[in-house]
Amino acid sequence: MENSNWNETLSQLNKDIRKENKSLRNRLLSISYDHQFLESQVREQFKDYALIPNERCGIWYCDPKTYGQTSYFKSTDGHTSQWDFSTRRLNFHLFPTLQEKGGIIIVDSTRRGKKIPDSLSKTIPIWCAVVNFIMLESAGIEFETEDILFVPPVTVSANEYHSISLKLPALVEKMKTLGALDGKKLYNSLNGRILRPIWVYPGSSILQNSVDPFTGESINSEWKVPENEKIIPLILCTVSYQAQDGMDKRNGFTYVQGAADDHELWSEGLTPQMFWEHYAYLTNPKHGIDELENYIKELVLTKAMAQTSLKETIDDIIKPIEHITERLSLGRIMENSTINKGVYQELSNEYKVLIILSDNVKVETDPNNPNTLIKIYNLQSGSKKSSKDLRIKLPEIYDTIHCTISESSNVLVCCNTGADISIGVLLSVLCKDYTQDWKFEPKGEPLITKTVIRKHFSQLITHLNGRNINVSRATLNSVNSFLM
DSSP, X not given: OXXXXXXXXXXHHXXXXXXXXXXXXXXXXXXXXXXXXXXXXXXXXXXXXXXXXXXXXXXGGSOGGGOSOOBOOOGGGGSTTOOOOOSSOOOGGGHHHHHHHSOEEEEEOOOTTOSSOHIIIIIHHHHHHHHHHHXXXXXXXXXXXXXXXXXXXXXXXXXXXXXXXXXXXXXXXXXXXXXXXXXXXXXXXXXXXXXXXXXXXXXXXXXXXXXXXXXXXXXXXOXXXXXXXXXXXXXXXXXXXXXXXXXXXXXXXXXXXXXXXXXXXXXXXXXXXXXXXXXXHHTOTTSOHHHHHHHHHHHHHHHXXXXXXXXXXXXXXXXXXXXXXXXXXXXXXXXXXXXXXXXXXXXXXXXXXXXXXXXXXXXXXXXXXXXXXXXXXXXXXXXXXXXXXXXXXXXXXXHHHHHHHHTTOOEEEEESSSSSHHHHHHHHHHHHHBOTTOOBOOOSSOOOOHHHHHHHHHHHHHHTTTOOOOOOHHHHHHHHHHHO
């Protein structure tokens, strides 16, 4: 009995130690440590390339002032035997940046046990290979798999490479059915250069020449593409270094590998934006755990109070607004907003109907002017339940939008992200009421297939060039259920 109690006590002590090691303070200091590696070694060596944090983890490591776009490549698309090219996350908004800058740096991290996350070691290489395949084929150029598919040999075995290469033709066909990528046009815009992933991480050989071996200081030796190579590099940067058991105590704090991962579990309401706005305080090692937690509580409370205050203009509440067609627009509505009389009047001058998909937006009532403009549906992007409930609400939402645009009036559709449920609603309307080139031609009950849905979806992503659309699988399932 005593041994049993002792084992339970020891087990609890180990849990408490692990929890303390991965405390909020240690995580924030670890993120800062990894950020310094990114700035001092990676960006110094690839100065001309655009910085692209990979959502969601990568945005914690990059100062918002240093980038204008993000990417969304999921590790699950690169997991062993699941290798895939996602038609929900096309990331085609990166093409103009690749053309303009001649290369990009995509930033991500990984937790213990790995040197490179699957998002960087396989998901992006597969994406590059599919794009390369379509470009070269459309240009009439013969090639072998090894000419277009590149993986880091340090983490991907020859057997796995072979298995991915066997699946590649099917992934290319999957992409072709969308009709979303003009291979010849892209090939010409990139001057006949293919996409070539290159991996960097703490200790990687490509970075060794940029560090003085005696002092450890950075040497300003900028990396250039060899003249005989027709490539556009995608520098795939793993900012966290591989530590024993995912932790290391050599830096004056307990380093946590991949510290930003699953931030909902540790951040206590802190967001990447808030982290960078208060970076100096939050990464000061002199501040203890209690100080930091109290400071963050104040930040979160202040932000919540600011969001609930009345806003004076449309721009205070809905931004950005993107015109999808002549009659359809998309917006992101701020959390906990209240639409006052002035904003209501502004909106009614532009739109006949405003569809709001949110569970925390209110409209200021006016007895003399009943609300005929705004229709609020208690659906929240990022909530799996809301995405599932969308299929129940879609018939009513669609009928409202259909009747409005049939009268040549304007509709604005908003959700709390402007990237999930609102996209699902617009996709439904486009599939039912518009041709493939988005001419308004309602057909009553048109024949809608998954291919039709995918084509409209990929066109929507392309149209919203530069915005990272993140439609959940549950939202798309609701759209498919409504349309088919």
